[in-house]
Amino acid sequence: MTSKKELFAKRIIKWYGKEGRSFPWRKTSNAFHILISEMMLQKTDTQKVLLIYPSFIKKHRTVAQLAQANINALKKELHLLGINDRARRLKTTAKTILRLYDGKVPADRTRLLRLLGVGDYIANAVLCFAFNEDVPLLDTNVIRVIKRVFSVESNKKRARTDKELWRFAGSLVPQGKAVDYNRGVLDFASAVCKARSPKCSICPINLICDYYSLLGGKSS
Numbered sequence: 001m002t003s004k005k006e007l008f009a010k011r012i013i014k015w016y017g018k019e020g021r022s023f024p025w026r027k028t029s030n031a032f033h034i035l036i037s038e039m040m041l042q043k044t045d046t047q048k049v050l051l052i053y054p055s056f057i058k059k060h061r062t063v064a065q066l067a068q069a070n071i072n073a074l075k076k077e078l079h080l081l082g083i084n085d086r087a088r089r090l091k092t093t094a095k096t097i098l099r100l101y102d103g104k105v106p107a108d109r110t111r112l113l114r115l116l117g118v119g120d121y122i123a124n125a126v127l128c129f130a131f132n133e134d135v136p137l138l139d140t141n142v143i144r145v146i147k148r149v150f151s152v153e154s155n156k157k158r159a160r161t162d163k164e165l166w167r168f169a170g171s172l173v174p175q176g177k178a179v180d181y182n183r184g185v186l187d188f189a190s191a192v193c194k195a196r197s198p199k200c201s202i203c204p205i206n207l208i209c210d211y212y213s214l215l216g217g218k219s220s
């Protein structure tokens with residue numbers, strides 16, 4: 001019998017196949033470009049990243065090019081995204097990849113975590129989207145979906161650092177389908193299972209969702 005976790009992943013992937021968003025960083029397997037996109041997307045509106053990413057990648061196509069870029073020019077290029085330190089983080093990260101990893105983004109979690117500005121989320125995003133590893137992503141939006149569907153709770157102040165929650169998120173990732181699954185949950189959280197007014201009545205997983213069931217199947 002298909003478990004609730006399997007059903008959840010299946011329906012998310014099916015929904016993603018029809019409704020998933022298309023972004024330039026989803027059309028490449030270049031690990032460096034994927035890393036740049038994730039560092040840009042951190043605490044930033046996706047629409048702003050869309051305005052900058054294509055020209056930035058064109059200009060700083062390689063690790064060496066970014067490592068050698070003028071820091072003030074980089075700050076100007078990235079100004080729209082906010083977070084003053086972002087230019088320095090990107091440049092330092094490129095320099096570290098050159099120095100420690102021979103100019104190649106490592107397909108290894110411990111090594112990725114040594115890069116400035118790379119935490120659990122970005123490390124897993126690179127491992128999944130660039131190297132096809134079956135690892136989970138956990139941010140505020142993904143946590144919201146998981147909490148609602150499975151009634152899981154975290155007693156940590158910052159739930160995204162909760163190892164138990166990461167483990168649970170990992171148990172949902174279907175083998176060999178992590179890319180579509182992870183992108184699917186991210187898009188689903190943004191389009192359907194929104195923070196305010198989730199679209200429960202048209203949600204493809206409402207029949208297995210604890211939150212919906214608690215509301216008696218009556219949410220908007």
Ligand code: SF4
Binds near residue numbers: 193198204
């Ligand atoms: S039924 Fe509602 S709360 Fe549950 S996953 Fe769907 S949108 Fe989110």
